Amino acid sequence: xGCEMSTNIHASCIVLDRAGVAFGAPKDAGVLLLxxxxxxxxDLALRLIWAGAVLVSDDRTDLSVRAGKLVxxxxxxxxxxxxxxxxxxxxxxxxGAARVALAVNLTPHKPLSRLPNEAHWPPPGLTLAAADRPPxxxxxxxxxxxxxxxxxxxxxxxxxxxxxxxxxx
Numbered sequence: 001x002g003c004e005m006s007t008n009i010h011a012s013c014i015v016l017d018r019a020g021v022a023f024g025a026p027k028d029a030g031v032l033l034l035x036x037x038x039x040x041x042x043d044l045a046l047r048l049i050w051a052g053a054v055l056v057s058d059d060r061t062d063l064s065v066r067a068g069k070l071v072x073x074x075x076x077x078x079x080x081x082x083x084x085x086x087x088x089x090x091x092x093x094x095x096g097a098a099r100v101a102l103a104v105n106l107t108p109h110k111p112l113s114r115l116p117n118e119a120h121w122p123p124p125g126l127t128l129a130a131a132d133r134p135p136x137x138x139x140x141x142x143x144x145x146x147x148x149x150x151x152x153x154x155x156x157x158x159x160x161x162x163x164x165x166x167x168x169x
Contacts, residue, residue: 005126006064012041013061013072015098016154018052019147023155030056030072030098031150035106040141042083048147055094058082068132070100100134102154106141
């Protein structure tokens with residue numbers, strides 16, 4: 001599988017694995033957590049890992065397009081490492097790559113609309129057909145229900161059950 005282009009972005013990534021079982025989400029679904037420093041990427045990734053997800057990358061993520069799909073992988077220097085605020089850097093089991101099924105723009109402590117807004121996605125320079133673009137949601141990473149919202153979003157998009165205001169992009 002050739003790679004068209006790659007870019008490194010400020011994001012964390014997990015694979016849902018067991019964290020999405022209650023909603024029927026695909027175990028291999030990658031979730032990209034987008035946001036600058038301090039927006040809760042590592043905190044949310046840690047809560048998802050606690051729920052059964054597996055780490056791919058924390059804070060910085062390499063994105064590429066392989067066989068028309070968006071793929072996330074960790075930069076070599078950060079592979080398997082996650083920052084646990086007030087504790088330090090922890091080494092965890094991790095995966096070397098994940099197909100991105102959902103992207104979440106983290107907007108902590110800001111009022112959000114009840115339904116998702118459209119945004120420019122994916123990052124510039126990565127060419128994806130419209131049907132292959134992962135959906136982009138805007139969520140507050142510190143809401144207690146955010147890990148469940150992510151799992152249900154992946155499941156509903158994967159199984160064509162989404163009934164909201166926006167369809168997969």
